[in-house]
Amino acid sequence: MSTLFEPWSLRSLTVPNRVWMAPMCQYSAATSGPDTGAVNDWHHTHYTSRAVGGAGLILTEATAVGPEGRISPADLGLWNDRQTEALTGLTRALRERGAVPAIQLAHAGRKAGTRPPWDGGGPLAEDEGPWRPSAPSPVPFAEGCRTPSELTEDGIREVVGQFAASARRALTAGFQVAEVHGAHGYLISEFLSPHSNRRTDSYGGDFAGRTRFALEVVDAVRAVWPDELPLFFRISATDWLAEHGWTPDDTVRFAHDLREHGVDVLDVSSGGNAPDVRVPTEPGYQVPFAARVRREAGLPVAAVGLITEPEQAAKILASGEADAVLLGRQLLREPYWPLRAAKELGGPPSVVPAQYERAY
Template sequence: MAPMLFSPLDLRGVRLKNRIVLAPMLTYAAEHGRISDWHLAHLGKFAVGGVGLVFMESTKVDPRGCTTIRDAGLWKDDFIEPLRRVTDFIKAQGAVPGIQLSHSGRKARHSVPWEGRAPLLQAVNVEDGGEWDLIGPSAAPHAEGYPVPRELTSGEIKDLIGTWGQAADRARRAGFDVIELHAAHGYLIHEFLSPDANRRTDAYGGSFANRIRFAVEVVDEVRRYWPDEKPLFVRISSVDDMGWTIEDSVALARVLKAHGVDVIDCSSGGIGSHTLDAAQPPDYGYQVPFAERIRTGADIITMAVGLIIHADQAESILNEGRADLVALGRELLHNPNWSIDAAQKLGYMPSSAGIPEAYGYWLDKRSASGFAGKPSTWQRGI
């Protein structure tokens, strides 16, 4: 019997061969929003390594929403064909290609991380070199020392919602089978959700129902363009230490499910300048309790993320019903063949785990040879 980690999961009309997901990870390698062979090589190796669902990094629906000038974009048709090369390759390896659509809102306009990730007080935008218009739900900066965004008008909000729908249609044409909307980490949708960042007094601010309106309308707009047979994920900050609670997340998840969302990706923090529970270093699976609470409270499929590192750790999360999918980020950067490693540690043959034949055949042959040693990454338990 296959470990649960390697059991398939059907989401609408899409089947994931296993429960292992590459979390969306920014690489800051695009040029004016356009991806390159870097992204093909970067994402392709995870599909070859056996990941079931491979997410393209946070991809912006609007050039104003780029965190840096090196963000990937999907605000125009010119970006479709390079992305199509990536999705074709991922599918050829038996994996499912996904894409995270995002807008950074008031957290846009920064230098890249290895240059300090500092806010740029004046900068030209990614698209055409014109003024970079920093926008948000309210004229409230992310933190002290950050620039003040321009508050969106109600008409601009409607126009911005439309850009999400257009980006979803481009994602469809680019060959993606899963979309995730980024509503976490202090970016635009999260800003609307937050009672700290959202100080509006119109239909998009104030009450819980008003603050979630933008998120719901984005979901509805995306669902207008995204085929019924394809699943829709939403990443949320389950808690953020700035007024948003796990109970709020459960309530939001219930609403989003009713509007066509299939999976909640359960992260945390990001709305303010401080790190969630900064006094306590994070431990293995520190966000798994959020996925468990939302899964049971909202009766929705959840994805756990955050320091999920070992095979038996991931297997236990699934077996205990704490989440339905596990997403790995930096651990997959460390070992792109984590899925192969996990299969062997759980006593499962790589070929049975859906590893491409060009790898699986040789790994199975070594296993069948009677060799008694262990792979270099071998470790039992945490």
């Protein structure tokens, strides 16, 4: 049987297979009232269908640690009791269907305060309740975007505290894995890259300064997250810029630091911090970044990016390029992909609801 369907022990947790669901924003939460930012029927259907479909670990979409950290007003959040209680039902449903519930904790930084993509994206208009985003430096993401306010050191400490508070709530809600979102040009990613971090204080400048905020967030989350449960970190391995950007060399160097600070798995993506860059997309185009981290930093990795076929996914693991694969849009197209993959690779799936066992 393919390594795809072998269990993997992370600290005291055993994930039933190596086919995982990548975090993908749904922009479907209520935008006002007591249910603002809370999961609803759409999210339950969306996530539990992938658990029924055989994914061993389900990473929920970027979940804001504070209202101002949302990408859009319709993002999920985890800063109040109502949001925590709503997530409790979802995590229970995922566990009952054999999947490990995982949450991605996020702050959108200078990319906050936009419309959902099907409403055109772009900054909220003045009559849509916009808020001024914050960032390491007052540099807008792109032309036409709001200029963010530069976070003060007090503001940085406040955001670090928000990540810790949301991690506590995630544990209360029943999540078994927490992931810190440090990719795609959102707040932590903005601090990491010299393209977006122009600070001259201890949170900018050299590599140590630019990575300081990220490590403070990791330390704060790890301090409240139980020792027996794993912590992930999502990173953009490169900004895809010719100069003055975050690079694959930086990622490998930073992976050593993350491992020392208690991160168990690096979720390796790329891009998102600079508009209009040319990304050479092809099947598995980000896998080499993950493979290099695994080889040179000794940190377990999950690979993501145009992984669409069972044989392709199986080969990534068999060749030692990654320890798990994260499927994104392929699982939007095909929620039961893991079940098909198990059949094509010649063995039983590792997660099948009792109601479906007679089909296997």
